[in-house]
Amino acid sequence: xxGNPGGVxxxxxxxxxxxxxxxxxxxxxxxxKGKGETExxxxxxxxxxGFKITEPTVVLIDGNSASAAEITAAALNQSAGIKLIGxxxxxxxxxxxxxxxxxxxxxxxxxxxxxxxxGSWIHHKGIKPxxxxxxxxxxYIKAISATSLQPNQVSTDVKSMQKMLVAxxxxxxxVNGYYGSDTSAAVKQFQSKNGLSATxxxxxxxxxxxxxxxxxxIGDNDNAMKKAEAELK
Numbered sequence: 001x002x003g004n005p006g007g008v009x010x011x012x013x014x015x016x017x018x019x020x021x022x023x024x025x026x027x028x029x030x031x032x033k034g035k036g037e038t039e040x041x042x043x044x045x046x047x048x049x050g051f052k053i054t055e056p057t058v059v060l061i062d063g064n065s066a067s068a069a070e071i072t073a074a075a076l077n078q079s080a081g082i083k084l085i086g087x088x089x090x091x092x093x094x095x096x097x098x099x100x101x102x103x104x105x106x107x108x109x110x111x112x113x114x115x116x117x118x119g120s121w122i123h124h125k126g127i128k129p130x131x132x133x134x135x136x137x138x139x140y141i142k143a144i145s146a147t148s149l150q151p152n153q154v155s156t157d158v159k160s161m162q163k164m165l166v167a168x169x170x171x172x173x174x175v176n177g178y179y180g181s182d183t184s185a186a187v188k189q190f191q192s193k194n195g196l197s198a199t200x201x202x203x204x205x206x207x208x209x210x211x212x213x214x215x216x217x218i219g220d221n222d223n224a225m226k227k228a229e230a231e232l233k
């Protein structure tokens with residue numbers, strides 16, 4: 001569920017039901033302003049067609065896990081006792097219906113709020129993981145939108161590149177968004193080490209290579225994934 005912004009309720013019900021025993025609570029829907037009875041959705045063949053998963057399982061969540069992803073994670077944790085690993089989820093506890101007004105606009109109407117199996121409303125609170133682990137800090141470097149960067153430029157893209165260089169082991173004296181001589185020297189070193197033309201200008205090939213190496217390093221140092229794997233051994 002990590003990085004999952006959510007989806008539709010019926011898919012969350014189907015996924016959860018596969019891991020839960022029939023009759024266990026998946027989610028509760030409370031009508032808007034408390035009018036009407038609270039609907040309780042429980043695991044059963046109606047949702048999983050009799051297919052059950054019994055293998056050891058853990059679930060990864062983070063601040064981008066929202067809505068239906070949170071419904072899924074909460075049910076797996078509270079009803080099936082499955083551990084959640086990562087960081088606190090986003091915290092979207094409302095149910096909305098969408099009405100198409102035109103080709104370019106739509107109306108979202110909140111019709112209910114959903115509660116976890118134990119009756120908690122996680123809206124604006126999120127779900128706390130059983131075990132807190134996260135990506136390394138450099139995983140949160142803002143993506144570079146420019147196709148190339150030049151010496152003497154000043155921008156947030158330059159600052160992101162400087163942070164990437166530092167994370168990859170290159171020396172940048174000041175990470176401030178200014179493409180100065182120290183940054184140019186670090187770019188030249190990166191280019192030389194990776195078989196690129198050592199111009200000191202971060203062209204498209206240089207930035208792509210930099211981002212690819214950073215992505216690999218993030219994957220190699222994914223603390224949440226490593227903890228999840230250790231829990232399953």
